[in-house]
Amino acid sequence: MLTTTDPALRIKSAAVLMFAQRGYAATSIRDLAKAVNMTNAGIYHHVASKEALLAGLMREGHAGLIETTHRLLDGVDRPRDRLALLIGSLTAIHALNPMTTRVMDGELRSLTPGSGAHDEIIALRDAYEGIWRDTIAEGVARGAFIVANQKLSRLALMSMCTGTSEWYRPDGESPLEEVCAEFVGIGLTAVNADPASRIPHLDLSLLPIYPWEPR
Amino acid sequence: MLTTTDPALRIKSAAVLMFAQRGYAATSIRDLAKAVNMTNAGIYHHVASKEALLAGLMREGHAGLIETTHRLLDGVDRPRDRLALLIGSLTAIHALNPMTTRVMDGELRSLTPGSGAHDEIIALRDAYEGIWRDTIAEGVARGAFIVANQKLSRLALMSMCTGTSEWYRPDGESPLEEVCAEFVGIGLTAVNADPASRIPHLDLSLLPIYPWEPR
């Protein structure tokens, strides 16, 4: 329950929390309504359907991730620096928005296959993965990375980053900067990138905290 | 739908498939019954409840993982070798049993909190994580590993391994041996283990394929 006045945002906030914790299928409109002090019918004044609510969260989530990533990488040329920013930002966004990213990463199966929303989210996810794919391919082509299998390396690194939303706690023992630095270090050595030269600084304040992410 | 004659096993097999693909909450007993050519009532001759079915899969899954791990590590003394076996086996078990491991990793939230089953699975999961924790701590204590933060390194590596169940395909471009070798390499360099000495061989045929894992 958030202190925002905008009811649509309060609904999104409660929804992303419950979808992340119990799962979409296990969350009823009535549960959601109770969390924002409405009746089930009241929800439908702000939301077309339960599935449209999920689709909206996932669409805006992915769009924000892609937009932020393009902004961060803009003007960065060296593959090693680009990969460092990809690893750091994906990790940090998962740490800063655990509920939203859990829904983004885990609830694709809850969108009706073949519906426009389903295809749209898949396209967004593929677009994001394409940035990683291209970055690694470019690094290998330029001789900046040496890997046995590009796809394997990418999947290993992305799993490591996305896993962050499952365990990171802001009041835990390791500050976010340390997590990102550690993961960037692991990632760069995993692709045999030059370990000597400086790693570009990642300004965490440039990363999105989704307005509906529960506080 | 499996060709086994044992109906209890056919139910487990269909259940783990549907739980992994749609999620526990989105799978009904009637769906499950249809998949094994029974009526909903017929299921209850073999299973006490829907939740007991999930709990059984998770309990036996974790128990098999822990038992296999202890067997693999038995007699292996050097932390570097132990960690290599942990990484390789966790990766391979996720690749060989994608449905079971997805349920094990993702459906803990579907067990009623405070129920015996819920606490039991948490204890099993903690026991398994303890093996990793102890291995890394021992390696650091003995000077075999150098890490900034033990918990961070463990979580990064385990996320990488468990992610395998989400993307690995037996008919894909990389054979399982390559995946394991690659991940072991990434993991050992992540903890700054001695990169020179030989990595112990992991016999994939020693790893469990759960009898209910769909084929």
Place this chain on the structure above:
DNA sequence: CTAGCTACCGAACGCCCGTTAGGTGTAGGA
């Protein structure tokens, strides 16, 4: 031939689901 067991089925129980139709109250502008 019968008794008992296993493996089911048909029908129903009470409950909860997503969604909708139609109404109510309130706030702000003309």
Place this chain on the structure above:
DNA sequence: TCCTACACCTAACGGGCGTTCGGTAGCTAG
């Protein structure tokens, strides 16, 4: 003062849910 727009409500719809009860068909042992 009336009007419109918004933000919600009560009540209900058809349907699916997990689960249970009371069977029944088929097999095996005595």
